[in-house]
Amino acid sequence: MSALANHAFAKMNGIGNEIVVVDMRDSAGKVTPDDARAVASAEGGVPYDQLMVLQKPRLDGTEAFISIYNNDGSEAGACGNGMRCVVRQIFGKSGQTTATFETAAGLLNAWQGPAADLYTVDMGAPKFGWQDIPLAEEFRDTRYIELQIGPIDKPILHSPSVVSMGNPHAIFWVDDVNAYDLERFGPLLENHPIFPERANITLAHIVDREHITMRTWERGAGLTRACGSAACATAVAAARLKRTDRKVEMTLPGGKLGIEWRERDDHVLMTGTATFEYEGNFDPALFAPAG
Numbered sequence: 001m002s003a004l005a006n007h008a009f010a011k012m013n014g015i016g017n018e019i020v021v022v023d024m025r026d027s028a029g030k031v032t033p034d035d036a037r038a039v040a041s042a043e044g045g046v047p048y049d050q051l052m053v054l055q056k057p058r059l060d061g062t063e064a065f066i067s068i069y070n071n072d073g074s075e076a077g078a079c080g081n082g083m084r085c086v087v088r089q090i091f092g093k094s095g096q097t098t099a100t101f102e103t104a105a106g107l108l109n110a111w112q113g114p115a116a117d118l119y120t121v122d123m124g125a126p127k128f129g130w131q132d133i134p135l136a137e138e139f140r141d142t143r144y145i146e147l148q149i150g151p152i153d154k155p156i157l158h159s160p161s162v163v164s165m166g167n168p169h170a171i172f173w174v175d176d177v178n179a180y181d182l183e184r185f186g187p188l189l190e191n192h193p194i195f196p197e198r199a200n201i202t203l204a205h206i207v208d209r210e211h212i213t214m215r216t217w218e219r220g221a222g223l224t225r226a227c228g229s230a231a232c233a234t235a236v237a238a239a240r241l242k243r244t245d246r247k248v249e250m251t252l253p254g255g256k257l258g259i260e261w262r263e264r265d266d267h268v269l270m271t272g273t274a275t276f277e278y279e280g281n282f283d284p285a286l287f288a289p290a291g
């Protein structure tokens with residue numbers, strides 16, 4: 001029987017990024033990729049983009065080790081919107097205003113943002129090396145890489161910037177983020193052989209030095225109304241190209257995020273809301289073997 005059967009969950013969203021939070025710090029059970037897929041897609045399940053599973057802390061001073069599952073059952077190293085949802089749950093129950101968590105990508109600090117409904121997550125330092133992202137072959141300069149789709153002499157999308165925010169991101173710079181069929185091109189690019197661990201695919205438009213609009217096709221989850229780590233990756237990539245300042249407002253289909261690429265330690269801070277929708281317990285029938 002799945003460790004999730006009968007377990008409590010909270011359905012939340014981070015500006016439209018569909019998130020399920022499960023606190024398993026009191027349980028020895030382990031969530032499997034099959035469990036994660038069943039929650040997202042079985043009849044009577046709880047559709048989500050990411051499932052955030054809190055496990056017993058492995059390090060002193062941390063609240064939890066957090067495993068992050070995409071709705072296809074794959075695991076991710078980072079999920080900015082999901083982290084704000086986790087933080088809201090923890091702060092709401094304990095009254096704390098700061099916390100440290102561990103994920104597969106490392107330690108991560110979070111605190112109550114400048115207003116009561118805002119949460120800031122320190123997403124750590126971006127990585128730009130081709131092996132860190134990772135890419136399948138060497139690119140010395142990852143501000144733009146050679147990659148395109150469409151006719152060779154008239155590409156539809158080309159020359160993305162690539163960044164790791166604990167997970168791989170490719171950002172295509174465009175004039176209008178809504179002018180492309182991201183549902184069609186997203187899976188092609190996510191699974192392009194240049195990305196051995198697949199990639200999150202973003203279309204971004206630089207409005208001015210302090211504003212960017214963007215849409216993302218998420219690795220392992222598909223089209224989303226918001227992706228926090230993609231917002232961080234996009235802000236960093238634009239600043240690295242000297243096209244924006246290091247502090248920007250990002251507009252995503254689901255809402256806005258403030259992103260600051262801090263000069264003093266290279267860390268990327270993401271600030272935004274997190275919304276509680278409802279809570280419940282997982283029906284054991286979700287995890288019953290088929291047949």
Ligand SMILES: N[C@@H](CCC[C@H](N)C(=O)O)C(=O)O
Nearest residue numbers: 076079080081167227228229
């Ligand atoms: N929605 C997330 C990112 C989730 C992980 C991503 N799909 C991946 O596999 O890297 C966010 O808000 O950062």
